[in-house]
Amino acid sequence: MAPSNKPRKPLVADKRYSKPAKPAAKKAVKRKAKPKAAPKKQAGLFGWLKRLIKWALWTIWSFIWRTGAVITLLIVGSASYYAATLPDMEQLVDGRARGSVTMSDRDGRTFAWRGDQFGGMVTATTVSAHLKNAVVATEDKRFYRHVGVSPRGIASAVRINLREGRGPLSGNGGSTITQQTAKLLCLGVPFDPNKWKSETAYEADCRRTTLWRKVKEAVFALGMEIKYTKDDILTVYLNRAYLGAGSRGFEAAAQRYFSKSAAMVNPAEAAMLAGLLKAPSTLAPTNNLQRSQDRANLVIGLMEQQKYLTPIEASLARATPAELSQAAKRKSGGYFADWVMDSGPEFFTRSTTEDVIIRTTLDQRMQTAAEEALQYIFEEKVREGSKAQAAIVVMSADGAVRAMVGGRATNGTGAFNRATQAKRQAGSTFKPFVYATALDRGYTPEDVVLDEPLCIDIPGSGEWCPKNYAKEFKGQVTLTEAFKDSLNIPAVRISEGLGRERVREIAQGFGIQSDLAAGPALALGASESTLIEMTGAYAGILNGGSSVTPYGLIELRVLGDDTPLMTQTGGIEDRVISREAAQQLTWMMYQTVEAGTGRRARIEGREIAGKTGTTQAARDAWFIGFSGDYVAGVWMGYDDNTPLSGVTGSGLPAEIWHETMRRILEDLPAVPLPMQPSGGAPWSNPPRGSELNRTIPQQPSSQNSDGFEATAENILIDVLRGLLGGN
Template identity: 40%
Template structure:
């Protein structure tokens, strides 16, 4: 086959010359590579004609389209189709994702059947002993006000500043969100919010205040649900009655009462603008705390109302020229310390509150005002001199009912309750528990103990004056607050027994049973210390300090009524009699000589902690037990403020006013007798005569320069021993 082809073809020798060269180099159809567009037979014929007819001009040919342009149009058609395809795919998946997010958000919402408009928060009204309203606590909400009853500019103020397109959107405002996003971007922070009034209502009704994407999505979904379920006016009315306005006020009615002392139905345009401005930052802009900020924000609201054509420019300018001023709300001041204390115990008394309630308390509004003035005025006059920044006072009846409580000098500046929460070293105010333990162990007020230097494993307690009186009675030692005698007696009866006595009388704080316990080194609160003194005033009965007497609903249903304490006798009446006489000496010749209530028998004990950090005085009559504490919150030393100084002055000012017009009564006796004298007479027949005693050491004449008590008796029966002590107390002495 190969040989045959070679023979038939023959070998052609090369020819030279231009024509020969062109003829030889011309390609024929058979020499070209065939392709899909080639048609060999037709091309062969045409090519042959062309080759034979060299003189004829070539026939005209129609221009063929460019192959590159065709390819571009083809690719363009392919790109558009692909774009449409992937756009459809992306849109489908986006729709699936949106549906998935909606389903996921909805799955984390409360069950749809529970998405009903909740009741407004309950109001807790706190009233005094005379029925007057002292304070309001809880989530304080005023009565619901119908939209038609409000002045028309009030709801318009909220629409102008919070949601200008309220009546045109469907719960979520895309333009508002975009506007807020642009503003926040320009200000490089959060300067505007895009939430509609409906979204804000959804958040207030059903959601928390946390700022998360999930919460915002839930807010939007609930906003659509609210718009579908309620009309625009219903949503606006709900919003105005539920939104928070600061200072514990929920709803426009409560806010108007709190800040302006009037109903929301009667607020002026300027007041309406101030209320609308509060919702942006109620805690920061509350007019009773930041009147300048609230007024500036109100001007912004008025400008927005004018811009929205809700009011004229003239009305806006007139309102700016007559700004709204806040009023002092009822119950402001130190009574709020009492209200806070009540709020802490309500859950224990009635559980969770889901309706309006009225709490009837033991607080006497008149005594509360007197106590507040006594603490604040005395501190204003002498706080700089003694470097004392804070004070507290608690007064309670012999059954433990708190009549007045001051937890600090300024509630607006500090809500820390120094009467209930703060625990401080009581100093010598703790000594009555030491001497009561000694009396219960068999010692008497006339028992002699040495006032002399003492060394306990390197600890050397000293007296305030750094002087020692030698042999003194327990009465003298307590009245003059001699530290060495208190430590000796505490060790003699045992620190553990002293701690048990204090706990039995009502101290609930942890007490360390060491040698220094006699000097009050373990911390206690003012309220529990005053409560522990009450048995001295009521004949030895145990009590629990309390302020809540009854809790009832607004309709009158009683939820709680306090029952009398069943603690029984915690001090033997005979021992109460002796302790009362010993602590009465503190006011007559001891460290509290300035404490004086004309016509009344009073007793008590001063206290000063180490380095003058705390100054105390707890004193009582048969009608009232009152304790005063003064010091600094940071536990820094005062300028030698002692219990016998400023605390006694505060106590005396309060107690004198509190006892005006009150029938005089002596300190209690055993078995409900007529006074201390019968109590002592009974004690004389029941207690064995003590051992022989050394002569009483005279009390130094300091302070008021009162003469020291004498041992001279007006009756020959006043012999040595307990009988002699009783007879001298009954008939002897120069008092």
Template identity: 55%
Template structure:
């Protein structure tokens, strides 16, 4: 029988439901007293912390005291070492050379230019520009500027690179005076006592004056006075806000921002400085806008940048202790003529821009001089406007074969030996036996032979066979002697090829030798120095480097040679050099494989020489001395003679008909007899 639950219903009785209980957490026995660290522990910690603080304070205080004593001692030592401010203004290792042209005007500078200036007398615009650029709190700090350092660090962090320095002007002066070659970190540590000593010993104006005189500002200018005169032709007392800003802008990078190198970069940097001056209250808005609208410009002398090659050459003319290594400031008066220099430079640029293919690496050089050897202009290579001190000078340093430009010395020897411009000669093949080399047969440029012609025609057409015959007949010794006496100082060849210009010479040497021909046969050595004096002193320390003229050719022989050279331009290989309003004389020259092309000639007033070729001896393409060199010469002389009346050439026009001197190939017996006669008279032997 089924059980009933308590409710009287059938079924198994239900168990009572239990509510689940969570296990109780074990609780730590309660501590007596406070719930935090014990009193003893707190006291111990406090005592330990205090002890550490006291130790650190003790160490810091004593370190500071010791550091202060060391710094103070170092500052006192530096103070005692510092000379008077006046002695620190000029810090150059050597002096300067100011070069004057033939009219007494400055055209170039060498060495470290320097003229004293002071903060009190310099233009206020210049002082303000320097302070605004380099140290805006200059008058408010003690040589070290924590605010400036913090500002620079913040600017550099924002930019992610170094864009601003925190050095004060005093620190920069210390660097210029004592630590210029010291590493940055070491310098910053070592310069602290010097900075403090300078601030203690010198006034702010004296520190600024040292800076204004010591700073290098490009183009050899040491200090702001020298820079103002170098770039603007005026004193630092008189510079405008725009000029002051350009000068101050040079402090960041003198070579990069030198206006003689890149005037646009210099003006852009100056505009930044003008903005700083306006921002700091040194310029009103109107003055700042005016300075931006009218940026600084170079003086005429500085912008011309003429005579760089000439200046380098003439600096080597005197003793180094008075020129390149001078410890004084000297003034060098020269023969340089800026008008003629511009004539040569523009002529060269004109020909290369109109008649030479773009991108050509061909080079050229020009020398212009007076008949007495006074060098008036010199172009040592293309792009002469950018010529800087020390560049390779192709007019004075390049040794090249003159080719047929050497022939005037051969014919001069012939004329001195009694030959006549109208003597008849025969242009025909010739073979000479050269000891050690065997047979040698010179050929004409055209590979053709003209037969019976006059000596003048042979010279006019630059006939090689006749030149060799003349040289062999009068003797190579006589040819070499005349060339050397006229100014070719290099060793000359011994063999028969001497007559064809295989010996090397410079353009300056050749042009000077031609000047001797124009100068009635008297040697005219090139010279460029008139005198040298100390700056501000009229005492001549060194006179001219001109050498006294030496008779080499008799006037009649020289006059006949001038006539023959005039025929080269009038009717011969140099016709492209003809001038429209005056007579001229000259000679072309082209070396083997056309590695060098020359034209050298003169009027009654000036001598000019032109060389053209490649620096690496690559042959010229389609160029001979009668081509582009003759055209460069013509363009140069057209400009050189602008406004000058024509001057006649000192030539002797031959009037007596010549007699035929037979060629050996036509009449060997007559040739041998004539050779023996001339050899007996002149001590020479050879073939004619």
């Protein structure tokens, strides 16, 4: 078939694969352009101000974000630096520059603390959960949620301070626990004794509140948050916070107030401890238990609000408030503790860098007896408002001090101790050393001496004529009669006849270290001495004639070390007079209490020996005596040397002595006195009228038998010191 020249229809395949034909282009229609609106011209001054404001805002914004960026970099850099330089947490828990001293009595019971106590390291995980919760609830309830600084807390504190009329940084600080820890660490600055006079001054400097200080504190806190975990920070805080009564850290405070570990405290005790953080010294339960309990109730309320305690647990804690332990309740022994601190080696007491444990000679039962006796006499027999003072010392025959009262105020520390620091004229309590001199040279209690008018010619000063307290003379009397009635003239005759130097040697041998008078008034107690010195000398008479050194320290060791660094078992030293002379003198002193000036010191069913003493115008009144067990001394007077009104040694001092020793001996078996009237077997109650064997030399001289010259100047000084009083 011949091909056709007609155009063929496109096949389906052609339609499928061929490109579609382009539609015919539409003819573009030209649009007439709208004329541009001319820019509006701003009014001259208004436009300039608007542009100026825009520029100022841009400049301020640029400054703010650039400054903020710089400050942020500085804060991050500083915090990172602190984090890099901070030591391990364990090195921060005990920041004390000095150690502490803990004192226990003769039975091992703690009664006094000196310095800041550190009870040992505790951690946030080892303390009682109640204690941890109480601290967080009270001090920083968002502690586990912030980064060391709480802007909300700071804003709230500033608002409260302004509302209460204080400065924005005064009062509430809004500090987190981390910031408080930073302050306790003094921002990492250690104590330097060359810069600060004391730790107190150092801590006061660390507590300064200024804007710059708060900024540094916040940055340091951020560094701590980078370096440590939250529990690490809380651990440092729990160990370094001061909680009153010398307690540094919660372990020390729990031991101090409750005699238990911080791991064992209950909710009420935990609340009391946490409450102390606000004002440790003011709120310390040893100062005011009720105030401390009231504060604890507020803490219990916070713990309940923050779901740390259920309502039932909170009610129970309020119903059974925390109470002090028996050890914490004891406030006695403050004067004794101060004396031990002063008499011990300074590098282990006041200047110690270690925690030291000292076991002492104190008997707390006797200490309480002495304090109660003094209080009883002043309440019952001294006029109200009297400023008179008194002191008491009780010791064993070897010089171990069992009780000490240095004044009427028995609480507190650091007070003037009249038992150890006040030097007062001894009066007739010095006379036993005069009679001891005679007895040791062979005279007996039955020998006689004249009680007749006596004048001593002092070249350049005229005559010195001592008088008896009763202004009368008894003629020939035995040594015992002269002693028990405290006659002055016989004492002067004995001293002058045997030699003042011998009397002085005996007194010094018994431990009287104070300067002794040079003139004849030596025999009448012209010299000044302390109560503990005089009481120690009488202990030498009780123990049979050997000197003693009063002591209070038995054992000293460092905490954690079982080996003592110092020990002492007794203070008996050299023999001063023979045992026979000491027993004869004891018998004469026994007669003084039974039938002489010391009758008010008698205790029914007990043998008591003692001697009264009163200086002229009753500026000082004494009674010192002993039973077979203990020797005790009492002094009474005014600190400013004002004369006592109607008081002699045979009066109130003897009564204080009686009340003290009656309480001390109450439950003890009676121990007889080691005494005898003359050579031979000891007698408890020898017959009267013994034969007089010899006579004491009667004629005194201005120069004694040892060649000691009594100068007019020395004698005149003695006379002017007015020590011619009796009793």
